[in-house]
Amino acid sequence: MVDKLTRGATVADVGCGHGASTILMAQAFPASTFVGSDYHPESIATARQRALEAGVQDRVRFEVAPAGGFSGTGFAPVTMFDCLHDMGDPVGATRHVRGAPADDGTWMVVEPMAGDHVEDNLNPVGRAYYGFSTLLCTPSSLSQDVGLALGTQAGPSRIRDVTTAGGFTRFARVAETPFNRVFEVRP
Numbered sequence: 001m002v003d004k005l006t007r008g009a010t011v012a013d014v015g016c017g018h019g020a021s022t023i024l025m026a027q028a029f030p031a032s033t034f035v036g037s038d039y040h041p042e043s044i045a046t047a048r049q050r051a052l053e054a055g056v057q058d059r060v061r062f063e064v065a066p067a068g069g070f071s072g073t074g075f076a077p078v079t080m081f082d083c084l085h086d087m088g089d090p091v092g093a094t095r096h097v098r099g100a101p102a103d104d105g106t107w108m109v110v111e112p113m114a115g116d117h118v119e120d121n122l123n124p125v126g127r128a129y130y131g132f133s134t135l136l137c138t139p140s141s142l143s144q145d146v147g148l149a150l151g152t153q154a155g156p157s158r159i160r161d162v163t164t165a166g167g168f169t170r171f172a173r174v175a176e177t178p179f180n181r182v183f184e185v186r187p
């Protein structure tokens, strides 16, 4: 994927919020173009302003769109940073992503560090995430259609189930930090 982005590809950064990840990727891969989307208009306004300030506006555009309806196809890859669990209908979003990528159809999902069982998360990072989950992420999901409410501590098995239900067949943990896990999801 690094080779592909270095040569030049188009990336969809879904649930991009203020565009931090979109802009960082644009700075890291000057031959590639990026389309950030988020359902929250005020966040997209901030993202556009930040892209201008970062001087990457010629290769980065943003749209207001839900994850189940962002525009375009031919993306390689689609990325989601810390947002799949915030969505009301992550399975619906997965189905839409399934129709969007080109080439090998890779989707990179970054989610909070979590295990599959409550006892895996009884540590300082897990405690902080349960706090965010209760006050922000779960209400965000419940406020949307379907309201699946994965929460921050869904864990890899639950995330894999969502991607499988949405039409993907391959799922791998490819990297992790103390705070996040990175999954590679493929058709």
Ligand SMILES: C[S@@+](CC[C@H](N)C(=O)[O-])C[C@H]1O[C@@H](n2cnc3c(N)ncnc32)[C@H](O)[C@@H]1O
Pocket: 014, 015, 016, 017, 018, 019, 020, 021, 037, 038, 039, 040, 043, 065, 066, 067, 068, 080, 081, 082, 083, 086, 087, 088, 089, 140, 144
């Ligand atoms: C924790 S923030 C992460 C933002 C960004 N990816 C980042 O890493 O800085 C979660 C984002 O998911 C977005 N979001 C929640 N539900 C969404 C949906 N159904 N469609 C698109 N974006 C959604 C929120 O508006 C918010 O910007």
